[in-house]
Amino acid sequence: MNFGKPVVLEQRINGHSRIIHSEPSQVGFYQANMSQSFAWDSEVEFLLLYLKPSLLKDLSEAAWGQDKIELVPQLTRFFDPLIVQMGLALKSILETDALGSRIYADSIANALGIHILSRYSSIQKPSKYYKGGLSKQQLKQVLDYMNEHLDRNLSLSELAKVVHLSSYHFAHLFKQSMGISPHQYHIQCRIERAKELLFRRDATIKDIAQVVGFSSQGHLNYHFKRLTGITPKNFLHQ
Template sequence: MSHAYDTFETLRQQNAVLRETVALNSGIQLAAWFNKHDTVTVKSNHHTLSLYVADGYESYHKTPGGWKNGGGPDRFCLMPKESESSWDIRDDLSFVHLYCTDEHLREIGEKIWDKSPASIALDEKTFASDPKITTLYRQFLLGCDWQQPANQLTLSTASTLLLTHLVQHYSSVQWKLPVVTGGLSPYVLRNTLAYIDANLSQPLTLDELAQQAALSEYHFARMFRQSMGRAPHQYVMQQRLEKAKALVLANELPLTEIALACGFSSASHFSNRFKVATGFTPSQLRATIA
């Protein structure tokens, strides 16, 4: 997932020096900057968390009452989407930016509240302090090499924790009218279905799926049926057969390999299930397209 971040592009056209940047798998981007003797105005199509790493004492923000400073190491600024801000950087400033979108915030909201918010509006903050934010970015964002693929998980985890903290403490949330179904939350359902699709070759169990949703087997099975209109084992079998049918029609793999790839323990089990679902055995269906 990629995203063009306005603030990043604006700074690249100014005096700011880009020291390092990385795009995470989620689409969140991190950028480490240095700036000095520069004036910048930004209005963005995204949210920006600015973390002051070093110096910044002579960084000024334009307010209705004039230019005000208050920067320094471990201060942070939060610039929500569509907010416009002007800055006068009169001396050294090293800082890290985290860029994210509304969709990132909504996903965080679903994890926190187990339901989907209509919108999340971040509060605008300038030269603020928060020990939790400082600890997260000092220990995790600044503590590893951004260019090492093995560190993607650390960077992603730290970014998620930072956004979770912002949503919990520096935001206002609007909710859609609740739809009472008793089913799985949108976030848990998406993850569960993706996990099933990625592991159709494995002997999926109810316990395994329930663990993915952090629920007991009983509650998971009941809530899954509410969400999908069928029991977990029925849905899994449907997905296995749909994948098998596509592979049979592609006519590229031996039927025994297809059976294993779709989670069937034997060729005969695969053939029997396939015929019940389609009216043909796999070999019969393949023969019709030969």
């Protein structure tokens, strides 16, 4: 993805070279087995995203019941606003909180994979629609697990394994049950736990941020104010 300015690139794929013009927000899509390299002669910003073939296979099985898929061989210099939007979201995670939002990053990767499969593969039918939510037992299991591991950077696949589901299936059913995504729920739980620790007044805000799983005090401050309207410091002085 080109996040910079117009630039002329020398593109070499599977031994064949050509000169191309890349515009801002243009996307290139290449299969994992392609040998490729690029060269340019001016400063430019690109975002490279790599999705494991195993992820696409798992998503295809979960969403369409197909384990054999055929992706388009190669697409160069096309516009796809949804891919750009998800790319920007992942870029923001890496720049602001690379250690603390694994569930969120996994969710975006799944959404990106589903979009690629539905738009740029041999799959023709619509994806499955899961409804009904998690069972009461499944919901209790996963909520307990999340609350017991607030300090950990949990992945979506780890949570899905608790209730023996695919990550794609789990994310859909969790949101139907709770009305919010697993990432949003985990953040809310961390903030509630932070409130309890702030009430005790026996730890610094920085220490509390670490205990409840935030990568920094600034990250705690951001989500605390976003959800409560005030900062942890102001919460202490109420």
